Amino acid sequence: MTTTETITWHVACQTADVPADGGACALINGRQIAIFHLARRNEWYATDNQCPHRQQMILSRGMTGSVGDEPKVACPFHKKAFSLKTGACLSGDDYQIDTFAVRIENGMVYIGLPA
């Protein structure tokens, strides 16, 4: 079964605003979105900014990296790690974060949010 979801693209920031292999937080429609630029892989990801463990608005300040080939971010508070592709918690806890589509165009970062 295939489900289709309508998303709306929002301008978040310029590509240079997000540090290479780091993250930044953008406020879009009142929602805090964490944007990550994995420069070594030339990949962009976007997730919730809130870490579900202690509900802190912090993931954009987390450390990016990989486990095997899976790109991830680790929360700066207690090092809970999340897959940037699926939002699944990789540290053995039952947490899930939302992930969002990212598009890069003319030096701008666009985030796709559910309409």
Next chain:
Amino acid sequence: MNTQNNRRIVVLGNGMAGYKFCEKLIAKQLGSAIPFTLTVFGEEPRIAYDRVHLSAYFAGKTADDLALAPESWYTDNNIQLYLSDPVIAIDRDRKEVRSHHGHVVPYDYLIFATGSSAFVPQIPGVDKDGVFVYRTLEDLDLIRTYATKARHGAVLGGGLLGLEAANALLDLGLEAAHVVEFAPRLMPRQIDAAGSAILQRRLEDLGLQIHLNKSTQQLTGDGVINGMQFADGSLLSIDMLVISAGIRPRDELAKRSGLDVHPRGGIVVDNFLQTSDPAIFAIGECALVHSMIYGLVAPAYDMADVVAARLTGTEREFQPFDMSTKLKLIGVDVASFGDAFAEGDDCRTVCYENKAKGVYKRINISADGTTLLGGILVGDAAEYNQLLQVCKNKTILPPDPEDLILGNRGGEDVPGAGVMSLPDEALICSCEAVTKAQLCHEIGENGQTTIDALKKSTKACTGCGGCTPMVKDLIQAVQKQQGVYVRNVLCEHFDYTRQELLDLAKINQLTTYGAVLDTLGKGDGCEVCKPAVASILASLWNENILEKDRAPIQDSNDRYLANLQRGGTYSVVPRIPGGEITPDKLIAIGQVAKQYGLYTKITGGQRIDLFGAHVGDLPAIWEQLIAAGFESGHAYGKALRTVKSCVGTTWCRFGVQDSVSFAIEIENRYKGIRAPHKFKSGVSGCVRECAEAQSKDFGIIATDKGWNLYVGGNGGAKPQHAHLLVSDVDKATCVKLIDRFLMFYIKTADPLMRTATWINKMEGGITYLKAVVVEDSLGIAAELEGEMDALIANYSCEWKAVVESPALRQRFTHFVNAPTLKDPTVQFAPMRDQIQAQDWIR
């Protein structure tokens, strides 16, 4: 024997043997329906302590460190313990004892574990002031106090304890320490003349003055000792004397009670340690068994076991005990084993002597060349455990037995060498009677692969500690056998240890994470290797940690140069070196806190922490703090935190040095230096230690001659006192040694390893560290000092750099698309007259 009527046991003496008896008895009666009632009378005011390592008391160990078990152990095990209360009378007919304080306790079995006292020869003048014995912690306290006003000390007796006591006198700061021995050689019971000559030279190099063949006729002085007069007419002028001329069994109570006592001392017992009264046993140094007094801890423990086994229903005889010993005397190895002095037709002797290096080795081999009878090692006893096992197990010797002490000089590997070649029943730990098979089982089957774990599960290494190196070898050998290769690599992205990575980054001159990962790693990195590499790069080059590609690899706190707190705000700690601050600076901190609504608190490290700062406010806060003359306090970094100080001679009426000035000097010297983990320091102006320097990674305590430097202390979850590295040095030497210590730590520790753990895990421990840092045994001291100088020269306040750089400042925002907006989810709650972070969801 196990009826309700004979379950009352009274133990006389709370030394090592008495304690071990209680421990063994409790272990053996586990699960028994009617437990014994145990009453222990001790003459000393303290609970049982480790007398073998008595000298460690002068090296900084406390009475608590030396205690064999905490006081609660006695109550937990329902042992009635009377301290400072020796038994003074035994009524053997009524079977009860009466103590000094009048306690009358009935017994079914009575255990003498009264130990021994120092033997004091009847030399005229021994009652003068300034004459001591070396036996208990109280003796050591008296010696320490008296030593503060003495300059020349002597020890009567050149045995093991005497030499330790002489070294203690040097450590206590005496100008001269003499050793006076009646026999023509040192340690006459353990080593031969050639070994003694080598030992003597080594000890003289260390500053001891040795006088052999000296018969002391009298101690001179008017009430207070001022010299020793010898039979050969010579005179030695001293102002204190420690007598260490042997031991005398404490058998006086046994004698008064009508038990058989040997005319030359010792309670006579049979092979079951039973005295002439079948209800009374004697163990340890008060007992005369096999017509001798065993003055070592291992046989005493075995005696305790024999009696405990007997009372719980297992009969076994106490066997003649191997008196082999190995010890490190003031850094010089001395060992003797088996028949050390074997001579004659049944024996061939191989000797090796290296006067230049101060090494002497002798092995005695049976005439047919097949078995090892015994031997002596001085200066290098690395082969001791191996030789002892070969000797005890009567292992057939290789064709060239001299290889055992000289090493294999070409050809095949020596068969019979190596710990795995020992038979399963080989006794590795003789104090606790732990065999090789038991240890291998724990290591291999139960995964107990650390000394600490094995101490818990087998008690090996908990007695004299002599078997520790061999147990370590066993751990490695068993793991190797299982195909386990232990290597502490960083993570999946780097197949190197931290130390290897640091060396490689240095050789390749790498300064960015990208370059390190490209050159030495794989993948994208992770939250383990990124901060580790960040720390390595900072420790190598000390460049601003947020520049180049380094900001995103910094750990949470370093990334924003502040401490991340609940709710996502940060705390700010300006540096206040040594805890000294002017009123103007206090006002400046107050103004900043007021303006930004920050909660303020004094920290444990004598500074002021400002909590609740929004990430976007951090640069402005620091701009004001820097304008007021502050620098970053690195409270967020794996770097020097504070150097705590007491007020010292500037105000304190007890102080002997200016501790505040030294603390400020030290803090300014090492500020901003990054290491595998945070490190703290303290400087105390006198021995009262108000700055708690001994709980710091490196701590300095003033003496009236200079400064004592301690290293490896820790507070936190596993508090640990620091080890004394060096005493009475001047400031410049102290700083030089700290340079070396820190740099050696920075270069070799694992990520996030504090100095205490680093030293605990170091092969050779503090002794090795001392050799490297103080004696420069690796020849790297100059290099370490140079590297530290380079780091210090490269220091600049990283907050100043951020405040002055628009590009770096720009990173301090919560919303990249709304830089002036603060995170609206941040909430505070009132707390007394200030704020606290909103509690988070649990």
